[in-house]
Amino acid sequence: MKVVNLQSRIDRITDILRRDDGISGAMHYTEQISWILFLKYLHDYEETKASDALIDGKQYKYIIDTKFRWDNWAYPLKEDGMYDLKGAMGGDDLIQFVNNELFPYLQSFKSNPQEVKTVKYKIGAVFEFINNRIASGHTLREVIENIADLSFQSQEDLFELSIIYENLLKGMGSDGGNSGEFYTPRPVIKAMVDVLEPNVNDTIYDGAVGSAGFLIQAFDYVIQKKNEYSTTQLKHIKEGMFFGNEKTPLAYVMGVMNMILHGIESPNIYKQNTLTQNIRDFQEKDRYSVILANPPFGGKEKKEVQNNFPVESSATELLFLQHFMKKLALNGKAGIVIPEGVLFQANNAFTAVKKDLLDNFNLHTVLSLPMGIFLPYSPVKTSILFFERKGGTQDVWYYEINLEKKLTKNKPIQYEHIADFVELYKTRATTENSWLVTADEIRKRNYDLSGKNPTKQKEIIHQSPNEILADIQSNDKNINLLLAEIDNLIQKGYER
Missing domain, CATH: 1.20.1260.30 (N6 adenine-specific DNA methyltransferase, N-terminal domain)
Structure with a gap:
């Protein structure tokens, strides 16, 4: 059929x-x-x-x-x-x-x-x-x-x-409503999987599974080479490769069913709130080589949950980011969707987590997504952090997706909108939509990770005091001439 x-x-x-x-x-x-x-x-x-x-x-x-x-x-x-x-x-x-x-x-x-x-x-x-x-x-x-x-x-x-x-x-x-938790646009998921390139030896984790889109896309990516795999490797793919948690009952059910219907016979998905785990207890055996996630943001967590994190915060996006950093295996790689506010938030909690990310991980890429990507259920502008648990950050490659037309519910993001990013990801080329910023420069900005495209910054012309005064006088003269002309027209109107 x-x-x-x-x-x-x-x-x-x-x-x-x-x-x-x-x-x-x-x-x-x-x-x-x-x-x-x-x-x-x-x-x-x-x-x-x-x-x-x-x-x-x-x-x-x-x-x-x-x-x-x-x-x-x-x-x-x-x-x-x-x-x-x-x-x-x-x-x-x-x-x-x-x-x-x-x-x-x-x-x-x-x-x-x-x-x-x-x-x-x-x-x-x-x-x-x-x-x-x-x-x-x-x-x-x-x-x-x-x-x-x-x-x-x-x-x-x-x-x-x-x-x-x-x-x-x-x-x-x-x-709309809360049902947005079930679905992340597939072009975004595919682009994230394509650049991270998971392989048959990986363990892949999503701590906010939803309908399991990230895990399924990773499965589809890996299974393309199934004819090259041994029986042991195929068993690993179906039973020991994919892991995740989901807090909401219906989302959990949809995620598990979705994975089974896609051919992952025994997904390791658990019905629990990821943030209730104390990240101080994680050992290397508890970690994963690839993490892909679009965690909930804008929510608030109770004090008991916040106690599970070295940097306490009520913001779920910051707690999830800490969780994923601690869940990443040595030499592992991650792609995490965040609200753009995380990049520039300057309070103590956000600054501390970003410092940890910059100093103890290789935050090599920040992808700025266009407005409207999660419509109709969220208007929030988002970015994606790509990082590895390997050394510290030397520089960050920024890529900004710029579209001619705004995204809407009926005109969502397409893969071709992201294809240029995928193509340039490995080379980290500098273009009109991409640029490099050193880690030292970010530290000088108090760990402000928001990237401003240098090709779009307007040139600032610095004038001397005399030049500024001359401009003001010239403007005043033009204004006076216009006022005199208006007054003359009014007088002629009265005479009639």
Whole structure:
């Protein structure tokens, strides 16, 4: 099924859900489509595993018991392979089964901590924080019937599904409000991954996962060379490469499901507030070689949380920056989105953290993003810090993205807007949009990291006192002439 046809099918399902009394807004219908799609995907996943095992002369052990499999409760088939409409549950019976039996059963999968690396455990983690909101069994039956013939058994099918799921998550972001936490513009994420160039030996971390866009883009980047990897390396990619935390329950669920739907079978994503970890306790074994993140900013944290950081502050952006600095492994590299205010804030806390960043890390690049990049849910201007845990900073390469037209909700950032930055990143070339500033110069400015493009600074003409006086007198003379002319016109008007 082509992406466009799959998209039209999802649009139809969305319209069906909008009519249900239990659904309100993009967040709800995306959540509900997600768990139903996820269970259909799991059914196809298990059927594929069973077929592969049969070919090898083995027997596959199903994760989900017969009673709770898709082809039993959701879309039962007759002996001839046709849909058993009469035998399918509907109405109140279907809703009661889903709410009182299916969901508790799936939630129980997280009960065994010994299975934390398994797909089964991840299924339990997903359903721990999600509930069925569909009030009508007839609505649920109609949605199931629209999803039932979708197949997710090939890599092409899975790729198409992942594109549609990304569009659903993007729609949640466009819905405004707090749903912006789920979605970072993919061109920005792709550019950050492209310049950091993660490889198969890395461990990659995002302490504010959201819908897991950074981790998925990094996975897509690494998996391009899958034919070159050993079995051990492929296992590392699917089980031991990607890590993260997410505080919000729904964002956590979306992130885990998104990663599984993209082919990362056992993502190491945890439902917790990253900032509750005391960064003084981190050891080298707790650190990661690549960190990519767009953490929440503009929030405030309580004193108990602030105590986890050497430099206390209520600003979440400053706490997250300290966290990522401490989580970065020796010789590791990071790309972190920050509100631009971090660059020039001059109070003691901000100055102390920037001093640490400049003195103990190699802050080699600052990318200034254009206004409106996170519309419609945030108008804040942002920048991206690229740094390594390797020595100190010698100089900082600044790049400023300048667009001819303003970004809007309907005209978002595109990859071509960032392509020049990606191309110049390694060479650190000086252009009309990029320039170098030494670390010593930044220290003289009391660690003000805001970069002013030297090619756009207006030339200041210094005049002598006599020249300034002559200009004033000349202006006064011109003003007096204009006043006399206006007075003359007024007098002529009176005479008439």
